[in-house]
Structures are given as structure tokens and as C-alpha cells.
Amino acid sequence: MKTIYSILLIGLMFTGFAQTSKLNSADKKYEKYSYIDAIEIYEKVAEKGHKSTDLFKKLGNSYYFNGELDKSAKWYKELFALNETVEPEYYFRYAQSLKSIEDYENANKYLDLFNKNTTDSRGKEFAKNKNYLATIEENSGKYTLKKTDINSEYMDYGVSYFGNKIVFTSSRTEGAIYSKVHDWTNQNYTDLYVSTLDENNKIGTPENFSKTINTKYNESSPVFTKDGKTMYFTRNNYLKKKGKDDDKTTWIKIYKATFSDNEWGNIIELPFNNDNYSVGHPSLSTDEKTLYFSSDMPGGYGGADIYKVSINGNNSYGNPENLGPIINTEGRESFPFISHDNILYFASDGHLGLGGLDVFESKIINNKFTKPENLAKPINSPKDDFSFIINNNNSGFLSSNRDGGIGFDDIYTFTVCNQKITGFITDLDTKELLPNSKVTLFDEDMNQLEETTSDENANYSFNIDCNKKYYVRAIKEEYDAAEKSFPPQQESGITELNIELERNVFPIEEGTDLAKIFNISIIYFDLDKWDIRPSAEKDLQKIIEVMKEYPNIHISIRSHTDSRQTHKYNELLSDRRAKSTMEYIIQNGIDRKRLTSKGYGETQLINKCADGVKCSEAEHQQNRRSEFIVVKMN
Known part of the structure; x- marks a missing residue:
């Protein structure tokens, strides 16, 4: 910025001394802050091979005080190439000049030298905050x-x-x-x-x-x-x-x-x-x-x-x-x-x-x-x-x-750039609003920034910076924590980020179907088969864990088929499936006395797919299911 240097004239004054008639003329202009005219003469002298500490100082300073730090870097480089002793301030000016061309690595080296050669507060500040560039980067984008x-x-x-x-x-x-x-x-x-x-x-x-x-x-x-x-x-x-x-x-x-x-x-x-x-x-x-x-x-x-x-x-x-x-x-x-x-x-x-x-x-x-x-x-x-x-x-x-x-x-x-994240915390299955949920904001490195609680309407909000990535995590008693990422936003605005939580603790009473309460996928069976699919074992383990956690629970396993085949065939098939499911649970450590099983065939269809109705394979499969009904709590 030329004005702050050439009009406000903030800087140290230097005494020139004669070298040649040209240098005398340049020094007079330099001393009167006519840096542009001084530069023209100094550079002609330098181009002819003249080198001196005084010349390179004044060339560097002329550009520096005129706000052209990218050009002062050239001449301060020449100054330090002479390997002569200079005032510590020149370490600082060269560092600033190197920053102007984004050579921060070398700029920091000269700031370090500046600190080692002076008690100046600028050097001390650098010594205490050598990661200042990372901090500036983190705070950018507002x-x-x-x-x-x-x-x-x-x-x-x-x-x-x-x-x-x-x-x-x-x-x-x-x-x-x-x-x-x-x-x-x-x-x-x-x-x-x-x-x-x-x-x-x-x-x-x-x-x-x-x-x-x-x-x-x-x-x-x-x-x-x-x-x-x-x-x-x-x-x-x-x-x-x-x-x-x-x-x-x-x-x-x-x-x-x-x-x-x-x-x-x-x-x-x-x-x-x-x-x-x-x-x-x-x-x-x-x-x-x-x-x-x-x-x-x-x-x-x-x-x-x-x-x-x-x-x-x-x-x-x-x-x-x-x-x-x-x-x-x-x-x-x-x-x-x-x-x-x-x-x-x-x-x-x-x-x-x-x-x-x-x-x-x-x-x-x-x-x-x-x-x-x-x-x-x-x-x-x-x-x-x-x-x-x-x-x-x-x-x-x-x-x-x-x-x-x-x-x-x-x-x-x-x-x-004012950006706000807002949203609702809800139950994954029932969509019920979940007030008093704890909601935490993290930066992209998962450093915690802020924490709040969803209000009576299950709403939360955070004011954030633009151009940064965030994560939002929600948690509530009897629910698993859930987390979502929030991509960088380029402009001011309000962005909705709703979070659904999955319940992990449920009230259980007689008549409860654990398959529904625990959001257990339906235990499907292949057509005309009653052996447990590998894909169903994960869901059955959930039933097993519940029965281990609640040792007084007794469960009735009820198996159903689709409407294809005869009623008699389907009744026998569903009974085999119920028994197969029960045996799997027993083999995993649950007492046989706590379990009963029964097949209902096609008598309790959950959709339109009765005899004579044309349905897809997926629709028929919905009826091939098992239920886990709590029949006793003690």
C-alpha cells in the first residue's frame, strides 16, 4: 500500500553518504522520501555491478516503504547475500517481503533470526506462535x-x-x-x-x-x-x-x-x-x-x-x-x-x-x-x-x-458470511420428536467446538463459519448416538441438518413383538425352506441378547408362510420354520423352557396376497416371516 508509507511516512529515517555523483543524487531523493525517483537511479547503479550494503538497504527500503514488498524481497536478498552484519530490523523486513511472495518457509526462518538477534516483541510473538499460519487458515472463510x-x-x-x-x-x-x-x-x-x-x-x-x-x-x-x-x-x-x-x-x-x-x-x-x-x-x-x-x-x-x-x-x-x-x-x-x-x-x-x-x-x-x-x-x-x-x-x-x-x-x-446449521432430532423408526437430546458440533478434525441441547420442539442450531466442514453428533438416553457431516457453505444462509436416532432400550411388556420394538428385520426364509438364512442370523442375535439381558422373559416364536401351496402344506412348513428358529436360539444359550414355537401357515397374511391374487415375489416374501411375542415377564 503506497499511501501508508509515502503519505503517512511511517518508517525509520536513514542517513545517506556519498558514493558517486549518481548515488549522491539518489540519496538526496531517498532522504526526501522520493522513493520512486531514488529507485530509478539506484537500480541503474546496481545494474552496472555496484554492490554495497548501503545500496541494497536503500533499494530494499525504497520498495518496502512504498508498499512494493514483492520487489523489496529481491534487494534484501542481495543484501543478505553479502554476508555482512546488518541491523536486526532488516531480518524483519526481509521476512515481510518474503511473505508478500508467499515464501512463508523462508520468511519464518528470518523471523526466527530476527527473534534471536533482538528482544523485540514481534520476534517474541513469533517464537510463541510458530503455527500462526495454520491458525490463520483455520479462521479463514468468514x-x-x-x-x-x-x-x-x-x-x-x-x-x-x-x-x-x-x-x-x-x-x-x-x-x-x-x-x-x-x-x-x-x-x-x-x-x-x-x-x-x-x-x-x-x-x-x-x-x-x-x-x-x-x-x-x-x-x-x-x-x-x-x-x-x-x-x-x-x-x-x-x-x-x-x-x-x-x-x-x-x-x-x-x-x-x-x-x-x-x-x-x-x-x-x-x-x-x-x-x-x-x-x-x-x-x-x-x-x-x-x-x-x-x-x-x-x-x-x-x-x-x-x-x-x-x-x-x-x-x-x-x-x-x-x-x-x-x-x-x-x-x-x-x-x-x-x-x-x-x-x-x-x-x-x-x-x-x-x-x-x-x-x-x-x-x-x-x-x-x-x-x-x-x-x-x-x-x-x-x-x-x-x-x-x-x-x-x-x-x-x-x-x-x-x-x-x-x-x-x-x-x-x-x-x-453467516451460516447456521439447524435441525430436528427424531426417533429413526417412529419419527417421534426427541427434545433434550445432547447435540455437539465438531470441526473437520473432530475437535469439539460447541455443545447444546435440543429444545422442547427437538430443535437445535449452531452458528458456524462459511467454507469449513463440520460434524454434528446427537445423543440421548436409550438411543444410539448418530453423527452427520456438514459440507462447506460458500454463502450466508440457514441449512437444515436433521438427525435420526435409533432406540437401543425399549419398554417391554406381555404381548410385545420384539421384532417390531427392536426394529429387527423380518426373519425371511427361502421358498419351501425352513433353515435359517445367514443374513437372518444377525437379527436373531438381537433376540438372543435381549433374552440374556432379561432372564425372566418368555417368548412365543410364531412363523408364517405365503399363500402359495395348500393350507396343510403351509401349516407344516411354518411349524418347521418356527421350530428351526427356536432351535437356533437354544443353541446360542437360551433355556428351552423359555421358548415356544408354532406355525400359522397362511392364516395371518399381512398383505393382499391370498389364494388366486396375483402378487410379486417380493410381496409374497413379506408373508414368509417370524414374530417374537413376549408371553411372560417372570
């Missing part, structure tokens, strides 16, 4: 992301909501009030632009936001009060003339403007600005009593930190307060945003991420910040991702210089 139609070939970033409109920053030439090229970017100075936003989040054609706000210098990163009458925004140190520090460098400041008589005016700079450092990228708390911002003012933890300051009214403000080491690192933290549900979102290259600037979130609880969490993919990429804002409809905007964009920085829109 958002859907797409490019907007307002991007240009230039820098477009920093969206803010303004009623039913959005206001954003751009260095485009079309619509610009002034045509003035910035030395640091070789693009126009940035202006604020405005577009309508309809109920379907369709963005209208951008227009220049205001002739009174936009000047011939940089304006960016606005934030508006809910009533739309006050705005805070970032601008170069310029009111009626350009302000500079002692080294003739113009930094950035936060300004306030009010809307009156249909135009923006009464532009004042905030009292905690300073000519010698940058203050920018304001954001308001939900109650609009606190202003958050980023600054490289002295006394911070790193290149830029996030601060907050109370808004007292009457253009009075408290003292800026650093958010502390939970949020800020020795790296760069910027672009704060406070959501409607009191979450701080911000961009950082100091916390562990995918490369460049990543977006993080930290919940604000009792005025304290929770440990920042990486928003993962697709919000974050190997390049710079920043200026994240979200509304109460769980959609918002993101800025990024990731691959596949149109310009240098592009604006993306996103929605939070």
Missing part, C-alpha cells in the same frame, strides 16, 4: 470479498460511511480539482470523492467531495458524526500555506470541518497536531466522545501507533493516550476503526500476519482491549490490507494492493 466499480488505475482507499453515501480517497486525475503530482508517488495528490450507496450496496459514480475540503495537497481518511454535520479528516500540514518541519518535510495532520449552509467550512486543525510528526486516519467511538487516530509521535512503541483522545466539546480535547502494547508493536499500526459493537479494527505489520499490513480486531471490554486477532483470508492477503470498516448489517469496505487489482490500491466490498 467473509466474502469482491472488487468495487469505483476503482481507478491510481490509488483508491480509505472508505467512510456518510449517510447513504460513501466518501473515499483517490489520486485519480478525473474529477480532481488540481493537477499536481506528488514527488513521493508520481501520482496526483489525493482528494476525497463521494458516491451514493443504494439499499443493494450498489455504488454510484464518484464525484469530487468538496472544493473547500480538497486542496492542492493530500486529503484522506475522513470520518463523519452520525448527524453528518461534523467531519474529521487527514490532510497534509496545510491551511492557508504549507507547513514544514525543521528538515523542510511536510507531515500530515487531522482537521475538523463542519457542515453549514450546504457546504463544508470552519476548517481547523486539532490541537494535538505537530509540525514534526504525523497525526492521521481518525475514527470515532460509538458514542462520538473519543477520537482514535494513528501517529508516529515521540514516545510510541514503533513506527506508528494508535492513540485515542477525548472530545470535550467547544474544540477542546484531552491528552492523546497510547493504546499500549496489546495493540501497538515496534512495527506499524494504523487505520483504526470502531464498529457499532465496540470492536477496534486496525491495520498492522507488527502482529503476525500473511504479509504487509494485515487487518486485526480487538474487542473493547470495560475500556480494555483484548488480544488482537487476525481477520484471516480473504480479508487479509500477502500484500497490504487496511482501512477496514463495517456497518451494523455485517457488510463493509476494505482497501488493499493485493494482486488482481486495477490500480495501486483498490477498494473492495465484503460481507460477513
Whole structure:
């Protein structure tokens, strides 16, 4: 992201020293942050075979601070190939640059070296969380992301909501009030632009936001009060003339403007600005009593930190307060945003991420910040991702210089992918609803995530992430547990996943047919046969287990045939089948005294297939069955 480096100027300053007349010229441009011009000269010198630690540092830094980390990787590689001692910060920068080209294996090696050569918190964080990439991968898929139609070939970033409109920053030439090229970017100075936003989040054609706000210098990163009458925004140190520090460098400041008589005016700079450092990228708390911002003012933890300051009214403000080491690192933290549900979102290259600037979130609880969490993919990429804002409809905007964009920085829109699993727990056989069933959610590696109980309607639900596979398991007393997989979902929605449980404990009384109660398949026999089919043995074992578990149960085995053959033949055949079934059970350890058997022939058909009725073989087979009736319980 070129803007965060070239406009906010977050980074360390380096002193150049003469090599040749060309290097002298490049060093002067480098020291004035004109990195693009400096790169052109440095690369010509390098192409002629000149090698030095200073040259490769400055070439790497020029690309690094200009947000082109894929190119800085080349020159930092050359730097380390010299095998000379360098400041530990270069291990970190090279690691970040390697991440931008997704060489995470080597990036982690240099982060390890960085940690071994410094006491920096960034190195310690890596040492404690070397599997951070796996964690980011696990947390990915919560958002859907797409490019907007307002991007240009230039820098477009920093969206803010303004009623039913959005206001954003751009260095485009079309619509610009002034045509003035910035030395640091070789693009126009940035202006604020405005577009309508309809109920379907369709963005209208951008227009220049205001002739009174936009000047011939940089304006960016606005934030508006809910009533739309006050705005805070970032601008170069310029009111009626350009302000500079002692080294003739113009930094950035936060300004306030009010809307009156249909135009923006009464532009004042905030009292905690300073000519010698940058203050920018304001954001308001939900109650609009606190202003958050980023600054490289002295006394911070790193290149830029996030601060907050109370808004007292009457253009009075408290003292800026650093958010502390939970949020800020020795790296760069910027672009704060406070959501409607009191979450701080911000961009950082100091916390562990995918490369460049990543977006993080930290919940604000009792005025304290929770440990920042990486928003993962697709919000974050190997390049710079920043200026994240979200509304109460769980959609918002993101800025990024990731691959596949149109310009240098592009604006993306996103929605939070909200997926819910819901369903009913029922009896497999009776379809009866089963309230108070325990339902457990697992990830694809069968790690337990959440547990609930089905309600009085036997319903359960889980809120889950999109693009991930899950398993849901249900269990209830007197039932076998059952489990179903839930495939990854690509879009928000509610998906039904019903689970049926098979009963394993049943109330038994006299007259009960165990074949029905225990869902035992009918004991079928081949035509004119009475020997037990191998396929029936599994079901008979269920009867045997029940009789072993309940030693006082006495059972009557009743066998039936189809209507083919004569009544007499069928009566004899069914009796043989009943006796054959009984003998099988006796052979498996059940006392003969507990069993009786009888054949009923074709006298108790269960379908239409009587004599003279044409039926299929399958229909006839339904009548060739056995029953197991409980006749005594003691």
C-alpha cells in the first residue's frame, strides 16, 4: 500500500553518504522520501555491478516503504547475500517481503533470526506462535470479498460511511480539482470523492467531495458524526500555506470541518497536531466522545501507533493516550476503526500476519482491549490490507494492493458470511420428536467446538463459519448416538441438518413383538425352506441378547408362510420354520423352557396376497416371516 508509507511516512529515517555523483543524487531523493525517483537511479547503479550494503538497504527500503514488498524481497536478498552484519530490523523486513511472495518457509526462518538477534516483541510473538499460519487458515472463510466499480488505475482507499453515501480517497486525475503530482508517488495528490450507496450496496459514480475540503495537497481518511454535520479528516500540514518541519518535510495532520449552509467550512486543525510528526486516519467511538487516530509521535512503541483522545466539546480535547502494547508493536499500526459493537479494527505489520499490513480486531471490554486477532483470508492477503470498516448489517469496505487489482490500491466490498446449521432430532423408526437430546458440533478434525441441547420442539442450531466442514453428533438416553457431516457453505444462509436416532432400550411388556420394538428385520426364509438364512442370523442375535439381558422373559416364536401351496402344506412348513428358529436360539444359550414355537401357515397374511391374487415375489416374501411375542415377564 503506497499511501501508508509515502503519505503517512511511517518508517525509520536513514542517513545517506556519498558514493558517486549518481548515488549522491539518489540519496538526496531517498532522504526526501522520493522513493520512486531514488529507485530509478539506484537500480541503474546496481545494474552496472555496484554492490554495497548501503545500496541494497536503500533499494530494499525504497520498495518496502512504498508498499512494493514483492520487489523489496529481491534487494534484501542481495543484501543478505553479502554476508555482512546488518541491523536486526532488516531480518524483519526481509521476512515481510518474503511473505508478500508467499515464501512463508523462508520468511519464518528470518523471523526466527530476527527473534534471536533482538528482544523485540514481534520476534517474541513469533517464537510463541510458530503455527500462526495454520491458525490463520483455520479462521479463514468468514467473509466474502469482491472488487468495487469505483476503482481507478491510481490509488483508491480509505472508505467512510456518510449517510447513504460513501466518501473515499483517490489520486485519480478525473474529477480532481488540481493537477499536481506528488514527488513521493508520481501520482496526483489525493482528494476525497463521494458516491451514493443504494439499499443493494450498489455504488454510484464518484464525484469530487468538496472544493473547500480538497486542496492542492493530500486529503484522506475522513470520518463523519452520525448527524453528518461534523467531519474529521487527514490532510497534509496545510491551511492557508504549507507547513514544514525543521528538515523542510511536510507531515500530515487531522482537521475538523463542519457542515453549514450546504457546504463544508470552519476548517481547523486539532490541537494535538505537530509540525514534526504525523497525526492521521481518525475514527470515532460509538458514542462520538473519543477520537482514535494513528501517529508516529515521540514516545510510541514503533513506527506508528494508535492513540485515542477525548472530545470535550467547544474544540477542546484531552491528552492523546497510547493504546499500549496489546495493540501497538515496534512495527506499524494504523487505520483504526470502531464498529457499532465496540470492536477496534486496525491495520498492522507488527502482529503476525500473511504479509504487509494485515487487518486485526480487538474487542473493547470495560475500556480494555483484548488480544488482537487476525481477520484471516480473504480479508487479509500477502500484500497490504487496511482501512477496514463495517456497518451494523455485517457488510463493509476494505482497501488493499493485493494482486488482481486495477490500480495501486483498490477498494473492495465484503460481507460477513453467516451460516447456521439447524435441525430436528427424531426417533429413526417412529419419527417421534426427541427434545433434550445432547447435540455437539465438531470441526473437520473432530475437535469439539460447541455443545447444546435440543429444545422442547427437538430443535437445535449452531452458528458456524462459511467454507469449513463440520460434524454434528446427537445423543440421548436409550438411543444410539448418530453423527452427520456438514459440507462447506460458500454463502450466508440457514441449512437444515436433521438427525435420526435409533432406540437401543425399549419398554417391554406381555404381548410385545420384539421384532417390531427392536426394529429387527423380518426373519425371511427361502421358498419351501425352513433353515435359517445367514443374513437372518444377525437379527436373531438381537433376540438372543435381549433374552440374556432379561432372564425372566418368555417368548412365543410364531412363523408364517405365503399363500402359495395348500393350507396343510403351509401349516407344516411354518411349524418347521418356527421350530428351526427356536432351535437356533437354544443353541446360542437360551433355556428351552423359555421358548415356544408354532406355525400359522397362511392364516395371518399381512398383505393382499391370498389364494388366486396375483402378487410379486417380493410381496409374497413379506408373508414368509417370524414374530417374537413376549408371553411372560417372570
